[in-house]
Amino acid sequence: MLFEIRGFRFCSSARMLAALLFILLCVQPGHGQTCTEGFAYDRRARQCIDVDECRTLPDVCRGDMRCVNQNGGYLCIPRSLYNQPYRPAGPLPPEPAYPDSSVGFSDTFVPADPRSVEPSYPRVRSTAQCLLGYTAAEDxxxxxxxECExxxxxxxxxxxxINTLGGYTCSCTEGYWLIxxxxxxxxxxRYGYCQQLCxxxxxxxSCSCNPGFILNPDSRTCQDVDECEDEPCSHGCFNTYGSFMCNCDEGFELAxxxxxxxxxxxxxxSEFLCQHRCVNTPGSFSCICPPGYYVYEDGRSCEDSNxxxxxxxxxxxxxxxxxxxxxxTCLDPLQCHPPYIEVSDNQCMCSAENPACRDKPFTILYRHMDLSSGRSVPADIFQxxxxxxxxGAFYIFQIKSGNDGREFYMRQTSNVSATLxxxxxxxxxxxxxxDLEMVTVNNVINFRGSSIIRLTIFVSEHPF
Known part of the structure; x- marks a missing residue:
């Protein structure tokens, strides 16, 4: 007896019936094969292959998103994360396009975990009790x-x-992506995961920080260290971002x-900081004056002590x-030597009636003055x-004695006065x-006489 099934004829023998079942399972596999989502059955290869959704689906990613095909799926990733255009899959697998670290993204970008999808292993519809990827239990x-175990x-x-119902899927661990x-x-x-060092x-x-910073508990960002808390400076400390600066009190400098x-x-x-002598002190200085002087209110000048x-x-x-x-100096009481007699506490006189006074100055007036050492010249110091x-008289002024070094001269300022x-x-x-002499000349009465001022000048040791 012959049977005609779908254009084929077979004998009714048991041998031919077994062959028919083999043909239904093996010769026509395309009619009973299903693949998991993201895969399609390739009749030539006789297996499920990945579907490139980025090429087959229209507008699969919207807006500024770029489609990246994955094994069994796809990813939509912002275009700004890439520094080179996407190249569709071809004979060679596409090279990864890395994000541009300059955009400042701080969150880690890791490919999405594989979705819970249908098994990637092909299922075959058959008259068997369990599908491929399953095994019959005793019950x-x-x-x-x-399959993973x-x-x-x-x-x-x-x-x-990663095991799935009826199959399995292949994925990557965290920190890896499938390419x-x-x-x-x-x-x-490359993506700026760390704030400073990576x-x-x-x-x-692994993130780390530059000197002057410590890693925050998030293990990514860095926090400034306040070095001043450890008192690294001998005087003052000023904390800065990532470092610190030391400053010194007045009168000190940084080593x-x-x-x-x-x-x-x-x-x-400067040698002119003090009028006399400067003494350095910790953080400052002080001026001292010689004996006979005291330090003036300005702290630098010397003033005479009277x-x-x-x-x-x-x-x-x-x-x-x-x-x-x-x-x-202590001046003794005035003593006039004969023939002079005392007429006041600072003047001696020689009387004209006394023959011994002839050719002698009529009076000697004693005066005293002080003068600073090294005083600038010329200087009028006495009148x-x-x-x-x-x-009918006129007067002549002159230095009679004591000017051995010629440090002085008389300048007549009028007919009755002169200046030393x-x-x-x-x-x-x-x-x-x-001895400053004033000569009086009177030609009318034929008179000539003189008077003396005996001027004692005390020149100080210092120029102040």
Whole structure:
């Protein structure tokens, strides 16, 4: 007996019936094959192959998103994360397009975890009790075969097998993405995952910070360290972003180590800082003056101490205290030597009636003055004038004695007065005694006489 089934004729023998069942299962597989979502059955290869959704689906990614095909699916990724255009899959697997780290994305981009999809292993509709990927249990039910556990999967060594109902799928662990069927390490350091320093390691990365910063608990961002809390400076400390600066109190300067403060020697800056002598002190300086002076209110100048006014002198009650710059002297009572007689406490006179007074000055007037050492010249220092005027008389002023070094000269300022001028500086301490003579000439009565001012000049030791 013959049977005609779909254009084929077979004998009714058992041998031919078995052949018919083989043909239904093997010769026409395309009528009973199904693949998981994202895969399509290739009749030539006789297996399920990946569907490139980026090429087959219209507008699969919207807006500024770019489609990247994956094994069994696809990803929509912002275009700004890529620095090279996407190249569709061809004979060679597409190279990964890395995100541009300049855009400042801080969140980690890792390909999406594989979706829970239908098994990638092809299912065959048959008259068998369980589908492929399942095994019959003793109770007649079908149990899923864990291909990952039984190591019956075909994932390559770089991939991770994930069991699904009736099949399995191949994916990558965190820190890797699937490119050309291979799991390749993601270089997280290229995408700005770390705020400062980044070290890429297989499947992960490690962040660290520059000196002056510490890593925050998020293991990505860095926080400034306040170095001033550890008091690294000997004086003052100012915290800066990532570092610190030391400053010093007034009168100190920062040493070469940047943290220690050393005393500033203000006295070395200028010899004119103090009028007399400068003494350096920690953080400052002080001026001192020689004996006979005190430091003025400005802290730098020296002012004469008037020992005669303060009573800080050794003069007796019979003596007269005379103060000069930087000191004093005790003047004994005036003693006039004969033929002179005392007419006042500072003047001696020689009477005209006394024959011994002939050719001698009529009076000697004693005066005292002080002068600073090295005083600038020329300088008018003393004036002299006639106190009594006679009709027809004229006066001549001159230095009679004491000007051995020619430091002085007389300049007549009128017919009855003259000025003593210092023409050369005199260094002290020194005592100079000058006899300044005023000659009176009267041709009408044929008279010629003179008077003397005995001027004692105390030149100080210092120029102040």
């Amino acid at each position: 007649g039910s079908c149990n899923d075969i864990d 039984t190591n019956s999967h075909h994932c390559n060594p770089t991939q991770v097998c 050309g069927g291979q799991c390749q390490d993601i270089d997280e350091c 070290a890429n390691v297989p499947g992960s990365y 070469s180590d940047g943290t220690t403060c050393i005393d500033l020697d203000e006295c070395s800056f 020992e005669c006014d303060t009573g800080n002198n050794t003069c007796t009650t019979a003596q007269v205290c005379f103060n000069f710059q930087g000191g004093y 002299m004038q006639a106190t009594t005027r006679y009709p 001028v210092l023409s050369r500086p005199i260094k002290g301490p020194k005592e100079v005694v000058l």
